[in-house]
Amino acid sequence: MSDEFQNRDLPGIDRSLASDESIVKTHARIRREPSTAFPVLFFTGSAVIAVIIFSWFYARRYLGEENSYLHERADLALYNDWQERPRGPIVYDYYAIGESLYTKMACVGCHQADGNGLPGQFPPLAGSEYVVTEDQAVPAKILLAGLVGPITVKGNEYNGNMPAYGLGLKDHEIAGLVTYIRNNWGNEAGEVSTDRVAAIRAEIGVRSPYTAEEL
Amino acid sequence: MTLIGNICSSLFPNLSGDSKNREGVRGIDASICFPLLALIISAFVWLIVATVVGFIASIKMHSPGFLADHSFLTYGKVAPIFWNSLVYGWLFNAGLACAVFLLSRLGGNNVGLGAFLTISITLWNTGVTAGIIGIMWGEQLPFQWLEFPAFAAPILFLAFLGIGTWSLLTFRARIHRSSYASQWWIIASIFSFAWIYTAAQVMLVGTPAQGAIQKLVNSWYVENVFGLFIAPLAFATLYYLLPKTLGTAVVGYKYSSWAFWSWFLFASFSGIADLANGPIPAWVSSLGVIATFGLLIPTTTMSIQFLSSLFSCFSVIWDSATARYLFVGCITFLLVMYHKIFGVLRGSLDITQFSLYDSGVTQLALFGFAGMTFTGAIYFILPRLLNKELPSTSLIDLQFWSHLMGLILVSIGLISGGTQQGELMNGSTAEALVVVKTMQSSFYLTTIGMVFFIIGAVASGATYIGIMLSTRIQEENETSLVKEAPELEYNAS
Amino acid sequence: MNRGPFIFLGIFLIVATSWTFVLFETNQGIGNLSAVLDEDLGKYVPIKTVGAAAHGKEVYQELGCIACHTQQVRVASGMDIARGWGDRQSVARDYIYDKRSLIGNVRIGPDLSNVGARQLDRNWHLLHFYNPQINSQGTNMPPYPFLYEVREVVGEASGNALDLPEEFSPGEGLEVIPTRKAESLASYMLSLKVNYDLKEAPKSNETMAEELAVALENAQ
Numbered sequence: 001m002s003d004e005f006q007n008r009d010l011p012g013i014d015r016s017l018a019s020d021e022s023i024v025k026t027h028a029r030i031r032r033e034p035s036t037a038f039p040v041l042f043f044t045g046s047a048v049i050a051v052i053i054f055s056w057f058y059a060r061r062y063l064g065e066e067n068s069y070l071h072e073r074a075d076l077a078l079y080n081d082w083q084e085r086p087r088g089p090i091v092y093d094y095y096a097i098g099e100s101l102y103t104k105m106a107c108v109g110c111h112q113a114d115g116n117g118l119p120g121q122f123p124p125l126a127g128s129e130y131v132v133t134e135d136q137a138v139p140a141k142i143l144l145a146g147l148v149g150p151i152t153v154k155g156n157e158y159n160g161n162m163p164a165y166g167l168g169l170k171d172h173e174i175a176g177l178v179t180y181i182r183n184n185w186g187n188e189a190g191e192v193s194t195d196r197v198a199a200i201r202a203e204i205g206v207r208s209p210y211t212a213e214e215l
Numbered sequence: 216m217t218l219i220g221n222i223c224s225s226l227f228p229n230l231s232g233d234s235k236n237r238e239g240v241r242g243i244d245a246s247i248c249f250p251l252l253a254l255i256i257s258a259f260v261w262l263i264v265a266t267v268v269g270f271i272a273s274i275k276m277h278s279p280g281f282l283a284d285h286s287f288l289t290y291g292k293v294a295p296i297f298w299n300s301l302v303y304g305w306l307f308n309a310g311l312a313c314a315v316f317l318l319s320r321l322g323g324n325n326v327g328l329g330a331f332l333t334i335s336i337t338l339w340n341t342g343v344t345a346g347i348i349g350i351m352w353g354e355q356l357p358f359q360w361l362e363f364p365a366f367a368a369p370i371l372f373l374a375f376l377g378i379g380t381w382s383l384l385t386f387r388a389r390i391h392r393s394s395y396a397s398q399w400w401i402i403a404s405i406f407s408f409a410w411i412y413t414a415a416q417v418m419l420v421g422t423p424a425q426g427a428i429q430k431l432v433n434s435w436y437v438e439n440v441f442g443l444f445i446a447p448l449a450f451a452t453l454y455y456l457l458p459k460t461l462g463t464a465v466v467g468y469k470y471s472s473w474a475f476w477s478w479f480l481f482a483s484f485s486g487i488a489d490l491a492n493g494p495i496p497a498w499v500s501s502l503g504v505i506a507t508f509g510l511l512i513p514t515t516t517m518s519i520q521f522l523s524s525l526f527s528c529f530s531v532i533w534d535s536a537t538a539r540y541l542f543v544g545c546i547t548f549l550l551v552m553y554h555k556i557f558g559v560l561r562g563s564l565d566i567t568q569f570s571l572y573d574s575g576v577t578q579l580a581l582f583g584f585a586g587m588t589f590t591g592a593i594y595f596i597l598p599r600l601l602n603k604e605l606p607s608t609s610l611i612d613l614q615f616w617s618h619l620m621g622l623i624l625v626s627i628g629l630i631s632g633g634t635q636q637g638e639l640m641n642g643s644t645a646e647a648l649v650v651v652k653t654m655q656s657s658f659y660l661t662t663i664g665m666v667f668f669i670i671g672a673v674a675s676g677a678t679y680i681g682i683m684l685s686t687r688i689q690e691e692n693e694t695s696l697v698k699e700a701p702e703l704e705y706n707a708s
Numbered sequence: 709m710n711r712g713p714f715i716f717l718g719i720f721l722i723v724a725t726s727w728t729f730v731l732f733e734t735n736q737g738i739g740n741l742s743a744v745l746d747e748d749l750g751k752y753v754p755i756k757t758v759g760a761a762a763h764g765k766e767v768y769q770e771l772g773c774i775a776c777h778t779q780q781v782r783v784a785s786g787m788d789i790a791r792g793w794g795d796r797q798s799v800a801r802d803y804i805y806d807k808r809s810l811i812g813n814v815r816i817g818p819d820l821s822n823v824g825a826r827q828l829d830r831n832w833h834l835l836h837f838y839n840p841q842i843n844s845q846g847t848n849m850p851p852y853p854f855l856y857e858v859r860e861v862v863g864e865a866s867g868n869a870l871d872l873p874e875e876f877s878p879g880e881g882l883e884v885i886p887t888r889k890a891e892s893l894a895s896y897m898l899s900l901k902v903n904y905d906l907k908e909a910p911k912s913n914e915t916m917a918e919e920l921a922v923a924l925e926n927a928q
Binding site: 010011012013014015016017018019020021022023024025026027028029030031033035036037039040041043044046047048050051054055058059062063066067068069070071 | 240320321323391393394395396455458459460461462464465466467468469470471472473491492494495496497498500501502504505508509511512514515516519520523534535536537538561594595598599604605608611612696697698699700701702703705
């Protein structure tokens with residue numbers, strides 16, 4: 001075994017050429033001393049200058065505008081123009097808009113997913129005379145300004161408080177909801193357009209909630 | 216029976232001879248013997264797992280039908296298992312072994328609590344195992360290096376808290392007033408990992424952010440695991456072992472604290488550079504590029520420090536089992552940082568984004584820089600821990616050259632292959648199918664490289680088993696086996 | 709540097725600054741997006757993945773498809789648009805309904821964000837998952853035979869049995885039936901299409917210039 005130690009290239013244990021304590025103390029002394037270790041200082045200093053120069057030029061060119069996805073400042077001009085380009089008339093899928101808003105605006109919470117409401121509490125929308133009536137303005141007005149007081153729907157009495165959504169929803173969203181409730185659950189009463197809703201809104205202005213008699 | 220006797224005598228040496236020889240140091244080593252051995256053995260086990268799984272994964276790249284019949288070995292599960300066992304299994308255990316040893320030795324004292332530390336280590340490895348089984352079971356999360364299912368995170372976090380607490384207590388218990396660079400790097404890495412892991416888990420799993428932000432958090436986390444945890448542990452090891460094995464003070468040590476702070480500052484912002492042109496605002500990746508370039512500063516400082524020290528005693532490197540690993544580690548560090556810094560500039564990133572180039576650079580960093588450094592350190596630690604010699608230096612030679620060969624093959628395979636892949640993917644409209652066909656040779660190179668890694672891993676295992684199971688010879692029963700270390704020479708110039 | 713609390717404070721400041729400026733700031737900026745009304749389509753976009761496609765998304769995550777496939781389209785670099793992988797930049801709003809981000813970061817295989825618009829044949833996908841060599845000869849995508857059941861033909865072949873070419877068929881009197889996971893995964897593939905534009909999502913410079921010119925012309 002001991003012959004092997006002498007003949008092999010590597011030692012069985014690496015000799016330790018510095019004690020732990022002296023490592024700590026000597027290096028602490030080195031840190032305190034004023035000598036400069038010039039090569040390290042020179043190359044580190046050069047690296048610092050290189051980094052500053054690089055960062056300056058890179059940031060100037062590639063740090064795009066806040067939340068913009070494009071880097072190059074040159075591209076941004078075209079991108080901004082393109083974003084602001086004039087658009088043609090918008091074609092809305094009112095039924096789909098109404099369908100997503102029916103859940104999002106929590107209509108489903110009161111009028112339920114099947115449109116039957118809750119007896120005694122919330123009137124139904126399915127087959128409701130206030131929904132499928134020929135005058136598109138009726139459901140639109142209810143949505144825009146709200147409804148309070150007693151109301152008879154499909155032979156049942158309700159006395160509740162439908163909040164107004166006119167300020168919270170845009171014209172196309174009201175049109176979407178009205179289209180949806182007029183064409184879902186067996187109702188078939190046709191589409192309502194954004195322009196119609198805009199006209200109704202202009203007509204009624206901002207007002208207190210409707211009562212059943214007014215409609 | 217002799218084997219059991221040998222293990223017992225390894226773990227509980229009863230040394231004769233001058234008990235004053237290295238008394239304090241032997242006491243420190245004895246009090247961390249168990250946890251340190253637990254870390255080293257766990258690291259070895261995970262190394263075997265990682266290299267074997269990596270081998271399977273690299274075969275699947277060129278022969279996709281290999282082992283594809285069962286859901287738990289499909290490539291999409293094997294790839295994350297490879298990365299996770301490599302990082303959280305091997306590198307964490309090996310790196311923390313170095314950290315535990317370094318903190319104890321440099322502090323001149325440790326806080327004991329070996330059982331507490333061992334339990335934390337066991338908990339950590341349990342968490343990693345549970346996570347890997349979770350991936351095989353189909354519960355993986357789609358986040359790079361965070362694929363472990365949600366249940367693994369609290370286990371890993373608690374375990375890390377335990378290990379971290381032990382480390383901080385040991386640092387506090389130090390007897391010297393001044394501290395050394397290794398200690399700063401280790402303490403900082405412990406703090407950093409705890410914070411980045413918590414932030415990542417909270418923003419990805421706890422209260423998940425919106426989709427694109429999750430990608431941002433993931434990129435931030437991945438680079439920070441390397442930059443703020445693994446690399447600091449490797450630096451700490453280099454700072455300690457270079458004076459230890461070469462007998463000279465670290466050249467230019469005066470600037471170590473600049474290197475330390477600038478590294479952490481820039482590394483913490485550098486991960487996000489890869490998100491260029493993605494669904495994240497452009498300023499984020501530009502900031503990442505600037506920060507990555509900023510890493511040039513600490514890289515320059517530290518590579519001059521390490522390489523000057525090594526070259527001033529060049530002949531010693533090949534006479535020492537440990538120093539040769541440190542040398543390769545330092546060279547690899549330079550290569551990795553070169554690739555990271557210049558690979559992130561617009562020209563290169565446009566070519567290499569989404570290719571295997573990144574995987575190659577990461578493997579170079581993990582197997583090369585961190586892996587080599589930790590392996591060398593363990594060859595330094597083990598004989599002192601057990602007061603025995605390394606059983607066969609040919610095994611160490613075998614491990615060194617296999618690992619180096621594997622490193623060269625895997626890096627060349629993935630880095631050059633990845634660049635070629637990137638040129639076709641990002642620079643032409645060639646079909647993905649065509650691009651893959653041109654990469655066959657890279658895939659084969661990677662597979663062969665993985666085989667070399669396995670050979671190296673097995674060789675290191677044989678060394679560990681050998682040193683633990685061999686019978687103590689006469690010299691190994693004496694306290695004089697390891698000589699007292701002399702004072703570090705330093706001539707103020 | 710000799711005191712633990714000093715290092716603690718310094719590292720805490722660094723990591724906190726990094727977290728704040730990188731993660732927190734970005735989250736404030738683009739982390740709370742909601743669906744917008746697409747003026748051309750007339751409905752709210754992006755559209756949630758529901759039903760079988762949602763289950764397929766989970767299968768995608770479980771099998772680790774993200775290891776080789778991305779789901780993002782780039783405009784400013786690469787040839788994503790030229791390849792037909794999309795027609796505009798993927799932006800943060802496209803991913804707001806993703807519970808787990810599947811954006812990905814490595815492409816061994818093609819980008820999948822628009823695969824449902826490129827490959828509309830459900831059967832193609834089912835064959836592809838069973839053995840990618842069937843319709844992408846030479847690929848290194850692994851086969852997923854465990855997503856399928858091979859069983860004996862009883863009487864007539866089942867309606868949803870795969871129509872396999874000779875060399876990939878399991879043999880006489882056997883048929884390959886996709887399981888629920890395979891069907892869901894195919895549904896998910898078909899649901900992956902980005903057929904809406906977003907105001908903030910840039911297209912290639914040529915396309916943007918063209919659309920701008922057309923819009924200005926029409927406005928006159």
